Amino acid sequence: MRARTYDAIIAGASFAGLAVARELHGRVLLLDRYPVGEHQTSACGTPLWIAEQLGVKESVLQVHRRAVVHTPTRTVIYDALELPYCTFDYRRFCHGLLVQSDAEFRRTTVRSLRDGVVETDAGRFEAPVIVDASGWHRALVGGPALATRRVRLSFGLETEAGYTGDDLYFWVDPTILEEGAAWLFPIGGRSRVGVGSYAGASKLRGPLERFLGGLDLVPGSFHGTYFPAGLAAPTVGRVFAVGDAGGHCLPLTGEGIRPAVYFGRMLGGIAQGVIDGRLSLESALATYRRRVLAHRSAYRLLRAIQWVVQKAPGAWLGSLAELSLRPWLFRRWWPAYLRFGRAGMLDERMGAAVFTIRSQPTGQ
Numbered sequence: 376m377r378a379r380t381y382d383a384i385i386a387g388a389s390f391a392g393l394a395v396a397r398e399l400h401g402r403v404l405l406l407d408r409y410p411v412g413e414h415q416t417s418a419c420g421t422p423l424w425i426a427e428q429l430g431v432k433e434s435v436l437q438v439h440r441r442a443v444v445h446t447p448t449r450t451v452i453y454d455a456l457e458l459p460y461c462t463f464d465y466r467r468f469c470h471g472l473l474v475q476s477d478a479e480f481r482r483t484t485v486r487s488l489r490d491g492v493v494e495t496d497a498g499r500f501e502a503p504v505i506v507d508a509s510g511w512h513r514a515l516v517g518g519p520a521l522a523t524r525r526v527r528l529s530f531g532l533e534t535e536a537g538y539t540g541d542d543l544y545f546w547v548d549p550t551i552l553e554e555g556a557a558w559l560f561p562i563g564g565r566s567r568v569g570v571g572s573y574a575g576a577s578k579l580r581g582p583l584e585r586f587l588g589g590l591d592l593v594p595g596s597f598h599g600t601y602f603p604a605g606l607a608a609p610t611v612g613r614v615f616a617v618g619d620a621g622g623h624c625l626p627l628t629g630e631g632i633r634p635a636v637y638f639g640r641m642l643g644g645i646a647q648g649v650i651d652g653r654l655s656l657e658s659a660l661a662t663y664r665r666r667v668l669a670h671r672s673a674y675r676l677l678r679a680i681q682w683v684v685q686k687a688p689g690a691w692l693g694s695l696a697e698l699s700l701r702p703w704l705f706r707r708w709w710p711a712y713l714r715f716g717r718a719g720m721l722d723e724r725m726g727a728a729v730f731t732i733r734s735q736p737t738g739q
């Protein structure tokens with residue numbers, strides 16, 4: 376059977392795939408094995424400016440101006456007054472992006488890339504621009520990261536429960552989960568509650584149920600998946616990798632939506648040059664590689680901090696949190712973290728008064 380031809384093919388129609396598709400004009404084919412917005416794997420917490428800049432603010436469920444991080448001995452409270460985070464409805468967020476794109480969506484499983492042709496259950500397709508945005512499955516750039524071990528993987532499991540509140544909560548406490556963290560993100564009338572293992576342990580239902588029991592909360596249904604904790608190759612052969620497929624999720628915090636959108640938009644801009652005939656495929660691959668790898672040191676630093684937090688005994692975690700708040704250190708890492716992905720999305724306004732921070736003994 377002859378392959379059908381497009382200008383661009385994108386495998387995966389979640390955050391990264393939709394962010395790329397939104398930037399492209401031409402004959403663009405967007406492929407996913409689930410209908411768009413129907414297979415949520417995330418707590419869907421991201422900076423509010425992401426939803427605003429993408430024009431999907433109607434998907435926002437709740438705005439959060441404070442994050443509270445519990446360690447066994449110290450609790451740290453971050454007030455992000457001018458740069459709040461939000462939690463959003465995955466379906467509405469994805470559909471809001473899809474309607475902004477010209478892409479033709481097909482529900483099908485992507486199997487492989489053979490001789491430049493994308494093989495799927497719905498047929499064979501070819502295009503000058505081929506993008507792998509299939510998350511940790513990495514359908515086109517080398518197969519599941521788990522099998523190839525080319526990308527370090529964390530695992531998260533999550534449910535919804537009937538808690539209402541204002542703040543985003545995190546727990547870094549080995550008594551809840553060895554080498555991991557727990558979170559509770561309010562979403563209006565309910566909350567998304569989860570645990571994530573830095574070590575990639577996937578049997579998390581027991582620890583999550585115990586954690587919920589400790590908070591007097593009853594779980595709903597569960598969802599979970601792997602997410603990367605380290606950059607992978609931005610391109611493999613002639614394929615661009617973006618989002619979790621490219622290892623773009625930020626280590627330590629597991630924040631993957633903002634980088635998926637950031638690198639997705641960046642890739643869309645570069646790939647449009649190929650579609651318009653302004654750029655050869657080789658130049659586009661090299662440009663994307665260079666621009667992604669410019670962030671390599673940020674990923675290495677976050678990965679190193681993740682390793683320290685992962686391996687530190689529980690008794691040290693409070694002291695480490697305190698250390699991170701020393702003004703000389705805090706002034707460097709926190710604004711840099713918040714700024715990640717803002718280039719080209721927002722003005723670079725980042726005043727010193729954007730946040731306040733304090734800590735207190737845990738349990739007070």
Ligand SMILES: Cc1cc2nc3c(=O)[nH]c(=O)nc-3n(C[C@H](O)[C@H](O)[C@H](O)COP(=O)(O)OP(=O)(O)OC[C@H]3O[C@@H](n4cnc5c(N)ncnc54)[C@H](O)[C@@H]3O)c2cc1C
Pocket residue numbers: 386387388389390391392406407408409414416417418419420421483484485486508509510511512513514530531532533569598599600601602617618619620624629630631632633635
């Ligand atoms: C429990 C949990 C909670 C999280 N919470 C947050 C959070 O609150 N905030 C945050 O920023 N990050 C969070 N993350 C991380 C974040 O979800 C990911 O980094 C983000 O989803 C990456 O987006 P993506 O588009 O690259 O990949 P994905 O969202 O994984 O999307 C990949 C898409 O590809 C499709 N696909 C895969 N294989 C194939 C195939 N062979 N054929 C066709 N389609 C395929 C999938 O169906 C899917 O739609 C969380 C992760 C987990 C596990």
